[in-house]
Amino acid sequence: MIVTDKKCRKSQQRKVILDELQKSTAHPTAKQLYQLVKKRLPDVGMATIYRNLDHLEKNNQVIKIGSKQNETRYDGKISKHCHLICRDCNHIIDLMDVDKIIIKSKELKQSKFKIDPNYAEIFGTCNACC
Amino acid sequence: MIVTDKKCRKSQQRKVILDELQKSTAHPTAKQLYQLVKKRLPDVGMATIYRNLDHLEKNNQVIKIGSKQNETRYDGKISKHCHLICRDCNHIIDLMDVDKIIIKSKELKQSKFKIDPNYAEIFGTCNACC
DNA sequence: CTGGATGCAAAGGTTTTGCACGCTA
DNA sequence: TAGCGTGCAAAACCTTTGCATCCAG
Numbered sequence: 001m002i003v004t005d006k007k008c009r010k011s012q013q014r015k016v017i018l019d020e021l022q023k024s025t026a027h028p029t030a031k032q033l034y035q036l037v038k039k040r041l042p043d044v045g046m047a048t049i050y051r052n053l054d055h056l057e058k059n060n061q062v063i064k065i066g067s068k069q070n071e072t073r074y075d076g077k078i079s080k081h082c083h084l085i086c087r088d089c090n091h092i093i094d095l096m097d098v099d100k101i102i103i104k105s106k107e108l109k110q111s112k113f114k115i116d117p118n119y120a121e122i123f124g125t126c127n128a129c130c
Numbered sequence: 131m132i133v134t135d136k137k138c139r140k141s142q143q144r145k146v147i148l149d150e151l152q153k154s155t156a157h158p159t160a161k162q163l164y165q166l167v168k169k170r171l172p173d174v175g176m177a178t179i180y181r182n183l184d185h186l187e188k189n190n191q192v193i194k195i196g197s198k199q200n201e202t203r204y205d206g207k208i209s210k211h212c213h214l215i216c217r218d219c220n221h222i223i224d225l226m227d228v229d230k231i232i233i234k235s236k237e238l239k240q241s242k243f244k245i246d247p248n249y250a251e252i253f254g255t256c257n258a259c260c
Numbered sequence: 261c262t263g264g265a266t267g268c269a270a271a272g273g274t275t276t277t278g279c280a281c282g283c284t285a
Numbered sequence: 286t287a288g289c290g291t292g293c294a295a296a297a298c299c300t301t302t303g304c305a306t307c308c309a310g
Contacts, residue, residue, distance in 0.1 A: 009309050011265055021206030027213075027222040029201040030300080045267045050300060052265090053204055063205040065213060065222065066196050066251065070300075071159040071274065074183055075193040076151030082233075083157075083195060084243045092157040092195065093243060095235045102232035103212075103252070105225045112257040113214045113223060119253035121196065122233070127242040139284050141290055160275080175292045180275060182290090200275075201299065 008055070016040050017052045021062060066121075080118045086126035093126065138185070146170050147182045151192060196251075210248045216256035223256065 008014075020036040021028070028036070034049045056062035067073075069090045075083075077094065082101070084093040101120055138144075150166040151158070158166070164179045186192040197203075199220045205213075207224065212231065214223040231250055 007264070009264055011309075013266070018206065021204055024206065025224070027203045027205050029203050031201065033204065043267075046299095047268080047301080048266055054301095055265095057204075060208060061206075063208060063248075065203045065205055070200070070202065071161065072200060073157045073159050073195045074151055074163065074187075075157050075195055076148065076154065076191075078190060078193060084238070084241065084245075086243075087246065087249070093237075093241055094155070095233070095237050095241075097237050098233055098235045100234060101252070102234075103225070103228055104230060105228045107223075107225050107227050108214070111214065111223050111225075112260070113216075113252075113254055114256075114260060115214075115252055115254040116217065118193075119217070121251040121253070122231075122243075122245055123249035123251070124243055124245040126244075130242070130244060137289075139289060141284075143291070161273095173292070176274095177276080177293080178291060185290095 008059070013037070013041060013044055013048050014052050014055070016044075017049060018056060018061060021056075027065060067123075078118075082118070082120035082122065084122050084124065084126070086129055087123050088125055088129040091126050091128070138189070143167070143171060143174055143178050144182050144185070146174075147179060148186060148191060151186075157195060197253075208248075212248070212250035212252065214252050214254065214256070216259055217253050218255055218259040221256050221258070 016037050017033065020033060024036070026032070030046070030049050030053060033053075034044070034046055037044050037049065053062060053064070057064050067085055067090060068087060073092065075094075079096070081094050081096045082098055084095060086092075101117070146167050147163065150163060154166070156162070160176070160179050160183060163183075164174070164176055167174050167179065183192060183194070187194050197215055197220060198217060203222065205224075207226075209226070211224050211226045212228055214225060216222075231247070
């Protein structure tokens with residue numbers, strides 16, 4: 001579902017932030033984005049970056065990678081399994097019985113990326129949050 | 131590859147931290163683990179929790195969930211795609227051409243978890259780090 | 261004009277580090 | 286006894302928030 005915020009104003013800052021993020025392929029951090037934006041708007045503040053990233057994410061113009069929680073979580077089970085992570089409540093479900101994760105992608109083959117089968121995080125919405 | 135640290139000592143603290151983590155199914159944060167450990171070792175400090183979690187992770191006894199980087203990263207591409215994340219260098223590769231991710235798991239079906247196809251993070255090692 | 265957006269500075273959280281002391285092997 | 290591990294406190298980070306001011310619509 002795409003939410004369009006009718007009350008939002010298109011400030012220079014917001015435009016530049018979105019533009020820099022769309023131009024980049026590096027998946028930058030807020031700080032890196034700040035450096036990029038600062039080149040075009042030297043007076044920009046860090047708070048503006050964060051506020052706009054939140055705003056843009058809520059309006060589905062930007063993706064925040066990973067869990068929305070900013071505390072690291074740990075798992076004492078080291079046998080092969082993967083995690084389902086609820087983007088709403090941060091609940092994590094273990095999938096212990098996954099034989100194989102099949103991803104059909106040419107880019108994956110070309111990338112020569114070596115998938116660690118113990119480590120996949122699949123995001124979505126858990127039963128309680130649906 | 132399993133790395134066993136020959137110089138490590140089995141302090142009470144380390145044993146209790148590992149034990150609590152293995153008993154838990156909640157994927158606790160460092161702080162939550164601290165509360166659990168504190169019940170058994172009232173004088174334990176937060177630094178001990180963090181140092182041991184690092185140590186245990188390096189020895190493959192504990193999994194740190196998510197990217198090892200603790201800064202949030204953002205993506206300006208909102209079309210459906212998933213991410214390959216290198217656990218060594220934190221490089222993120224976009225897979226734009228994934229039709230479907232197939233996960234064979236009974237637990238997944240039972241969980242009624244609703245996967246967001248735009249959001250999968252597959253961890254491993256990138257070409258440069260192999 | 262109006263109220264959303266900004267910049268600055270301060271506060272809030274999490275994680276790391278320095279240091280003297282304690283404890284395992 | 287050697288040197289790894291601990292607890293405490295301070296520091297280092299990342300992110301959020303309060304407030305006066307600015308500016309887009």
